[in-house]
Amino acid sequence: MTNDSALSTQHSALLSAIVLAGGKSSRMGQDKALLTVQGEPLLQRVCHVAAACADSVYIVTPWPKRYQHLNLPRCQFIQEAPLNQGALVGFAQGLAQVQTDWVLLLACDLPKLQVEVLQGWAVELDNxxxxxxxALAHHTKGWEPLCGFYHRRCLPQLLDFINQGGRSFQQWLQQHSVQVLAVPDTNMLLNCNTPEDWASL
Ligand SMILES: Nc1nc2c(ncn2[C@@H]2O[C@H](COP(=O)(O)OP(=O)(O)OP(=O)(O)O)[C@@H](O)[C@H]2O)c(=O)[nH]1
Ligand SMILES: [Mg+2]
Incomplete structure (x- = not known):
C-alpha cells in the first residue's frame, strides 16, 4: 500500500498530514496503534498512506517512545501534552506545527484506507x-472528522472552541462551512475500535 511514486504528484508539496495516535483504546483493550493488520502495525500502515499523499507527516501522540521501533519514513513525532485531552486537542497541537495551507488528518485506527481515494480528494482541494x-466525508450521523482535510486557517477558531471547553469535532464543525467529499467505497472508513472489528479483518 506504500506508494512512494506518489510523492511526485503536484499536490504533495502543498499538503501535510497529521496522524493521531493517542486516546484510551478502551474498547480494544490494548493500544490500537500497535495492532498488526496483514503483519504490519496499524500506525505504520496509516503513516505509509499519509506519506504517499503528503510531503510531511506529523504523528501526534503522548507516547512517542512506544512507536520508536516502527518504520516511519518522513514522519516526525509531536509529543502531546497534557495527556488524554482527546482527539480534537491532539489535532490542534499538530495543526499548530503545520506549514501548508491544507492538512490531511487521519486516525491511526483506519486499516482500509485507499491511497488513490485520498489523492483524488487532495486534487479537489483547489476547488x-x-x-x-x-473538506470531509459525511454520513448519517454527521461528519467523518478523522479521515479528511482541514485548512490551516481554522486554527484560531479551533483554539477558541477548545478554550471554551469544546472537545467534540461534530459540535465544532457544525459552526463552520465544510465541503462534502464523495466516498466511492465506505469500507475505506472502517474504524478498528473493538476486538471484533480487528478479527473481521
Ligand atoms: N493524539 C491523540 N489522539 C487521540 C486522543 N484521543 C483519541 N485519539 C485518536 O483519535 C482516533 C480515534 O479515537 P477513538 O477510536 O474515537 O477513541 P480511543 O480513545 O482511541 O478509543 P476508545 O477508548 O475505545 O474510545 C484514534 O486514532 C486515536 O488514537 C488523544 O487524546 N490524543
Ligand atoms: Mg476509532
Missing amino acids: VSEDAIA
Missing part, C-alpha cells in the same frame, strides 16, 4: 470555497 475550513 474548495474560501469560507470552508474543511
Whole structure:
C-alpha cells in the first residue's frame, strides 16, 4: 500500500498530514496503534498512506517512545501534552506545527484506507470555497472528522472552541462551512475500535 511514486504528484508539496495516535483504546483493550493488520502495525500502515499523499507527516501522540521501533519514513513525532485531552486537542497541537495551507488528518485506527481515494480528494482541494475550513466525508450521523482535510486557517477558531471547553469535532464543525467529499467505497472508513472489528479483518 506504500506508494512512494506518489510523492511526485503536484499536490504533495502543498499538503501535510497529521496522524493521531493517542486516546484510551478502551474498547480494544490494548493500544490500537500497535495492532498488526496483514503483519504490519496499524500506525505504520496509516503513516505509509499519509506519506504517499503528503510531503510531511506529523504523528501526534503522548507516547512517542512506544512507536520508536516502527518504520516511519518522513514522519516526525509531536509529543502531546497534557495527556488524554482527546482527539480534537491532539489535532490542534499538530495543526499548530503545520506549514501548508491544507492538512490531511487521519486516525491511526483506519486499516482500509485507499491511497488513490485520498489523492483524488487532495486534487479537489483547489476547488474548495474560501469560507470552508474543511473538506470531509459525511454520513448519517454527521461528519467523518478523522479521515479528511482541514485548512490551516481554522486554527484560531479551533483554539477558541477548545478554550471554551469544546472537545467534540461534530459540535465544532457544525459552526463552520465544510465541503462534502464523495466516498466511492465506505469500507475505506472502517474504524478498528473493538476486538471484533480487528478479527473481521
Ligand atoms: N493524539 C491523540 N489522539 C487521540 C486522543 N484521543 C483519541 N485519539 C485518536 O483519535 C482516533 C480515534 O479515537 P477513538 O477510536 O474515537 O477513541 P480511543 O480513545 O482511541 O478509543 P476508545 O477508548 O475505545 O474510545 C484514534 O486514532 C486515536 O488514537 C488523544 O487524546 N490524543
Ligand atoms: Mg476509532
